[in-house]
Amino acid sequence: MPKTWKLQHIPASELHVIIKPWPFRGWALDLIGQIHLPTSKGHKFILVGVDYFSKWVEAIPLREAAKKLAPNSQSSFWAYQNSPRGSTRTTPYKLVYGHDAVLPIDINLQSIRVARQDEIPVVDYWDSLHDELNELDDERLRALERVIRQKEIMSKSYNRRVKAKTFAVGDLVWKTILPIERKSKTYGKWSPTWEGPYVVDKVYPGNAYKIIEIGSRRRISSINGKYLKVYRPDIHEINIPHA
Structure with a gap:
């Protein structure tokens, strides 16, 4: 039977941070969309990947x-790849390639770096x-230390x-109706936020x-404990013996 109760926004378990110690050891992926209206080429979604360590974006x-997958356009991320990230205090480009990129403004204004590059002997250039x-390994190690400190904080x-919240096999629980923002056309803002009861089948x-729903036997193979709460029967569900 669905219920309308406030949702708990206090975390139910400790945060387990992910630290990747080197570039391109792990990516965070997110699918954005569906986008309305589609692009002129019919694209409706965007798959975004961020390297955990360097913050390089694709x-x-x-x-x-x-x-x-369709081809990628690197030009869209030029500014991002060459901007220092708060966690590493350096740019994704430098953590990947070992030096700062030559920007279009450097070429247009003929910065010292651009103007004098042809004067450097070939041997000195390769050296x-x-x-x-x-020096790139040292730069990456310094960035890793900063990331670890930030994650600890x-x-x-x-x-x-x-606010710890754990359950054992056999416990009866309510489950949050997901997605959280979904509203019933009939009840509107009075839409139920919890449903159940369910029984915990495995931890x-x-x-x-x-969890398995009582009655329908509908199974949910995996759900985070933050979306569950202890089941307590309503007064009309309690059998009170007659005197």
């Missing part, structure tokens, strides 16, 4: 969410590139707000659970 326009590559701040690491 984005691919898609006509369909499950179709073959300079070799030195940059040797973020975790401490987040975990102070945690997974990371405060995740497998």
Whole structure:
């Protein structure tokens, strides 16, 4: 039976941060869309990938969410790749290639770097590139230390707000109706926010659970504990013995 109760926005378990120690060891992916109206080429979705370490970004326009990927345009991210990120205090471009990019404004204004590059002897130029590559590991290690410090601060701040909420096999629970912002056309703002009861069938690491709905036997293979709450029967569901 659905219920209308306030949702709990306090975290139910501690934050487990992800730290990748080197570029391109792990990506965070997000699918944006569906976009209205589509582009002139019929693209309705955008697949965005961010490298966990360097914060390098790639984005691919898609006509369909499950179709073959279309070519990528790097020019859209030139400004982002060459802007320092707060967590690393350096640019994604430098963490990937070992030096700052030559920007269009450097070429237009003939900066010292551009104006004098032809005066450098070939041997010195290659020696300079070799030195940059040797220093790249140090730059990445410094960035890693900054990322770790930032993650530690973020975790401490987040975990102070945690109100632990765990369940065991056999527990009866209410489940949040997902997606959270979905409203019933009939009830509008009075739409139910919880449904159930469910019984916890299996407990997974990371405060995740497998639950089964009482009556319908509908199964949900995995759901985070933050979307569950202890089931307590209403007064009309309690059998009160007659005197």
